[in-house]
Amino acid sequence: MTMTNVAPRGDTVLRSVLHLADLAPHAGGYQWRLTDGAAHLHLDTPDSPPTVLLGVGAVLHHLRVALAASGWGALVRRGTMPSDPTHVASIHAVRQQPTPEQVAMAAAISIRTSDDADYSEAAVPWTVLRRLSSQAASEGAELHLVVDHETRVRMLRRSKSLRNAGVLAVIATNDVLAAGAAFSAVLLMGTVWGLLGCRLPMRPQLARAVVGPDLTPQVLLRLGYPRT
Incomplete structure (x- = not known):
């Protein structure tokens, strides 16, 4: 069998990291649609409350970090469409070398915890x-x-x-x-x-x-x- 060095399609890479994007702190109220080689982020309703929009912003950032650690950058175009007021952003994957910081932050996605328990008195430098x-x-x-x-x-x-x-x-x-x-x-x-x-x-x-x-x-x- 002959092995070929074929780079994956951008939409294939996007599909592989959407589960990491969804680990961001969010209140739901959004959905992904993969079409035309891009990931399109939509709200469930055009009049979503600020708590939903806040979570959507976190999801978009998680996606960018996850893509970067996979060797891809994110070309993000924000904004609604006249034909679809629920549209928030379109994301295309573009080849980009990740920084060590991006790799570390991507690793943090899966281990991050949100806990309002007792914190240590140790000062944060x-x-x-x-x-x-x-x-x-x-x-x-x-x-x-x-x-x-x-x-x-x-x-x-x-x-x-x-x-x-x-x-x-x-x-x-x-x-x-x-x-x-x-x-x-x-x-x-x-x-x-x-x-x-x-x-x-x-x-x-x-x-x-x-x-x-x-x-x-x-x-x-x-x-x-x-x-x-």
């Missing part, structure tokens, strides 16, 4: 927090740390945790899909650095006081090391 902030910025969002103690306590009142441990941060941007992508990026990079991460219920008034008047708070995120 500023070097790690800066890396997480950089990930959010690369997706068009800002990561704002909650440093005021009283604000932290009030934000944690809806948490299951019995201890005031870990880091609280607010992801802020005026683009909800970008917020979802930033959420995904921060969670995956946090996992690479050994952190747990979970989304907490957000009180908008408190969150706006943290991020300021120019951006919309989208996600309240808790990060920290697991208690051993």
Whole structure:
């Protein structure tokens, strides 16, 4: 038998990584359609709530990371179509060499856990927090740390945790899909650095006081090391 070095089709590669994209934190309300060599992401309804759009942004980011680790880049075209207001984005796979960071983040997809249990009191180093902030910025969002103690306590009142441990941060941007992508990026990079991460219920008034008047708070995120 003669072996040939035939590169897989882009749609074949997309199909192989969609299950990894679906491991992103999301509230459902979307579906994939594979046509014309591309993956098309659709909402179930054109008037989907922000929680669904946030999850869709995270799913798109997971897909990009999974493709990168497979040696492919993602050409993403966002936007609805006049004939289909449920259409969110079209993704084509293009050949691209992954970075070590992308490979590490892709490996984190399958091992990431979301747990609002007791976190360790061990401090998260500023070097790690800066890396997480950089990930959010690369997706068009800002990561704002909650440093005021009283604000932290009030934000944690809806948490299951019995201890005031870990880091609280607010992801802020005026683009909800970008917020979802930033959420995904921060969670995956946090996992690479050994952190747990979970989304907490957000009180908008408190969150706006943290991020300021120019951006919309989208996600309240808790990060920290697991208690051993």
